[in-house]
Amino acid sequence: MSDTLPQASSCCLDCAEPTVTAIPGPEAAAGAAGAAGTDGIDPFSFVDGGTTAVPALGALSAAIPLRDPQGSRWMAVGQEVYASPYGYFEVNSIPDDNSVVLLNSGDGTAYPANIDNTVDFADGTKIVPAGISGPAGTAGASGAPDTGTYIVQTSDAALPAAQALDTLATGLMKSTTGTGVVSIIAEGVADGNVAPVDQAAGMTAGQAVFATASGLESKVAATARTALGLGTLSVQNANTAAITGGAITGTTIAGSTGSFTTLAVSGAVSLSGALALIPTTLQTVAAANVIVPSGKVRVAGDGGAVVLTSTPTITPGAIDGQLCLVQGTHDTNTVQLQDDGSLAGSKLRLGAANRTLGAGDSVLLSWDATLGMWCEISFTALV
Helix, strand or coil, rough: CCCCCCCCCCCCCCCCCCCCCCCCCCCCCCCCCCCCCCCCCCEEEECCCCCCCCCCCCEEEEEEEEEEECCCECCCCCEEEEECCCCCEEEEEEEECCEEEEECCCCCCCCCCCCCCCCCCCCCEEEEECCCCCCCCCCCCCCCCCCCCEEEECCCCCCCEEEEHHCCCCCEEEEECCCCCCCEEECCCCCCCCCEECCCCCCCCCCEEECCEEEEEEHHHHHHHHHHHCCCHHHCCCCCCCCCCCCCCCCCEEECCCCCCCCCCCCCCCCCCCCCCCCCCCCCECCCCCCCCCCCEEEECCCCEEECCCCCHHHCCCCCCCEEEECCCCCCCCCECCCCCCCCCCCEEEECEEECCCCEEEEEEEEECCCCEEEEEEEEECC
16 A cells, blocks of 8 residues: 655645556456457359450450449459459459449460350459469470370370271280280180180199190199000109110110110111120039020039039020020039930020030020020030
8 A cells, every 4th residue: 555645734844746646546347349340251242243345355344333332442453353263354444333344355265265255254253453474384295196006995086096906816925026016816725825824723823834725734643644645654763764565766875884674676776885795603513403594604513513404404495596505614513404305394505515614615595485495505615
């Protein structure tokens, strides 16, 4: 609170004017709302329709209020306005506050969407201020020539040199080297066609692929071998393959060595290397033993000289014409063979009643299937 002001009678000296401080009172209640302001300007409307049509791109007059409710004129000569939906216009002149002459801004290039002046504005057409058209942009790059040999889906008169795919039959496209002309390849298994996959049989990774009447399909290994006419040789190890049937005709057998269980040759045999009769393990025989034939058989008497009495003395041959060279290996433990005339059933047709084989002595025999005999070809006795 302020101090009490001093009385003049109590002062010894003249006092200055007192300072008065105004203290605000409590805030009063809110006043009544003010009156509504004047409505703003909506896009201006023609009072009536446009004038009679004038020549294209010429002036167009219309009755229109040019002052807003506050009395300000909103349009000026040279101003650009937009009349919806007729396009852009320039204010050409303003005869008075209720009329204006508009010049169509369209000239065939600028404002191409503008109407021409053969159309009157409708009653209530909206007109608003607008900006002028900007400068023309930089021309874009030229398009592809219309004379190019393109490939299009459907024919186009603007591209007379193009090839239209809709003129081709349904199928797979093939491009021709050098020209690029597209043609159609038919589906199927005939030559020149593209074989489709047989959807019913399907394809499985790792299986062999075959062409069938229904298209391409894969087969498991066993089925594939059967389809190709392959036998058991196709699944044998290359180092242990056994040929148990068929014939080898007109084929060079590679390698420096090889062996056959039975080799039948119907034509001439030409050898450029050595021909060897492979000897078997030494056969030590007693009188009743039977010699097992091979290319070359080495024999010795069991414990001394032996005269073979076995019938047959040598196992019969496997094929007609089979050769067997029997060779002695010991001058004491000799082996004697007896002709069938000396020992019935020996099945030996010798050049003598018997042949005694000492060390290095040999007899070359050939099996005659008709006679059922081993027939002597030659006998060699070393001195």
